[in-house]
Amino acid sequence: MNPKDYAIEIAKKVDKVKRKLFSIDTDTKNKLLKRAAELILERKEELQKENQKDLEKAEKKGYSKALLDRLALNEKRINGMVQVLNDVIALPDPVGEVISMWTRPNGLKVGQMRVPLGSILIVYEARPNVTIEAASLCIKSSNAVILKGGSETINSNRVLVDILKQAAREVGYPEDAIAFVDSTDRQVVNELLQLDQYIDVVIPRGGEGLIRAVAENSKIPVIKHYKGVCNLYIDDEADFDKALNIAYNAKVERPSVCNAIENLIVHKDIAEKFLPEIAYYYGKAGVEMRCDERALQILKDDPKAKNTEIKPATEEDFYEEFLDLIIAVKVVDSHDEAIDFIHKYGSSHSESIITENYTKGMKFINNVDSAAVYINASTRFTDGNEFGLGAEMGISTDKIHARGPMGLKELTIPKFIIFGNGQIRNNVGIPKEEEEININKEACERK
Structure with a gap:
């Protein structure tokens, strides 16, 4: 399949399922995360075997010791992924939270409620544990996610995504809401960045070069920070x-x-x-x-x-x-x-x-x-864990709804919810039968 068709197929699947996620209860999401934590330990040997393939390939390409260290899934990092999942389980679910409510003089009750962003494309480099961090936050915040890790961790990420999908199937969570770009063709990312009709937000994690490339080529809103001076x-x-x-x-x-x-x-x-x-x-x-x-x-x-x-x-x-x-x-x-x-x-x-x-x-x-x-x-x-947010999606320096370490709440946005009891604006309603219906041109032009 060519890169464009491959990207469209992934994005359409995610778009189709994302509307179902809002109605999934917190208990189901937590069960998924708990089962994923168990599966990481159960499949640890398989995970480390695939990670070794990534390390050997990276060594042949002459990667630095620092980068090889970031790629490695040793005992400590595997336990760290399990801890991240447990930390996210312990966090309150932000979805559906009413964050404010007030009453207007006409009796309308106006409020704001947290809802998911929708579908999020995560483009990241090097560290395979980002797969678990990013996916766990998206799952708990009822967002569908497309995971695009670096080619240097393709084998490790395949196992981790398979673990997440297995856990989703076992608890009755839509597994198509956890998508993985199982390709090292860079053109796939470029094609995904054009699909603003299916994908709601892009979050790049990595070096300044990666983040600039994503921001400059994307039709989709990007949450980013270029560098940390x-x-x-x-x-x-x-x-x-x-x-x-x-x-x-x-x-x-x-x-x-x-x-x-x-x-x-x-x-x-x-x-x-x-x-x-x-x-x-x-x-x-x-x-x-x-x-x-x-x-x-x-x-x-x-x-x-x-x-x-x-x-x-x-x-x-x-x-x-x-x-x-x-x-x-x-x-x-x-x-x-x-x-x-x-x-x-x-x-x-x-x-x-x-x-x-x-x-x-x-x-x-x-x-x-x-x-x-x-x-x-x-x-x-300045870190999501240190601020008590659990795992973090990244650190935003943009002036948008998310700024600083991005945790669960930053993966939601408020929408207005209004409770009425028959209120109408300017008291213009259906006329009584005996009244002549006059169309006031000025009123029609007024908002």
Whole structure:
């Protein structure tokens, strides 16, 4: 079958079944997820065998050790998938939740209720455990899902999707609501992205290149974030120990993820004390510091920075998502300059201020326009699990209904529901028999 026909066949099946999902009760959805968790353990040997095929193929292609690690389904990651399913089971079902209700002067009761988005295409790379994370959230939120993983995990994903479909059959859930693109032909994705008559939303998960490619080629609305240029601002009224620990954690603990900081901003009145100290610890961790002119002047002859790789920063460095043990450093004169810097160079992902001044902290919260804004905490917490959302679909930096980590509620949208008792607008109803029916042109033209 050619890519276009293949894509249409998948999308039509999902579109046909998605309207049935709203009426499926929470208990059935939870039973599916519970059974899937059991099947992952029951079929663990098969899953690891297929995963080994993916790893061997990736090794032959010369994939990096870091990427091979992301592909691997070891004991810990398999148990992690089971835990994700159990976590999602424990979450309240958002579907059908009435989130507000009010009464109009005419007696109409107007409210909003959460409903599924409909059908969601997930395009992702590398990690096969994303298959379980994404599918479990879609199932619990009554959305149909089309899963398109990377070619490097095709064998692992086949087993995981088969497990989900088996669980669906056993509990009476429509298995066509869990679709899998069982093809490595990239043209299939391009064809799917044109099918806005069948697919409601696209969520890409992966590197900036993948996300841009999806956003630029899709006719379907895309929920995305291109990159995570996260910023940490050390205020002149910061607690010194907090500042050191947070600056270290936010860069070093896991530098290759989108919620690690890429820019360290330091107020001039604390810079001479703080920068040599953090440079000492960064040096021990192997962090390269790319510094503006003032930071360079402070660090160039300081003995605490002697074992730290320090370079002058370029303008481009402050825009860069390094995803590595590299950080750009900027010294600022004021709180306002720090905020302006973040607005210019950041990617609206996650930003944090370290300060003991309540007023400054709240000004930062109110004036920094990002998906997640912190006071006195590491940006590494921007994660669905850490926020108590269970698994996450991804982190959105768009200004739409979903912003920040996307959990169950972010996979639903409100619709208006209205309860009446015969109300009519402007009291224009069926005329009495004895009255002449006059058509008022002006009234007809009025909305």
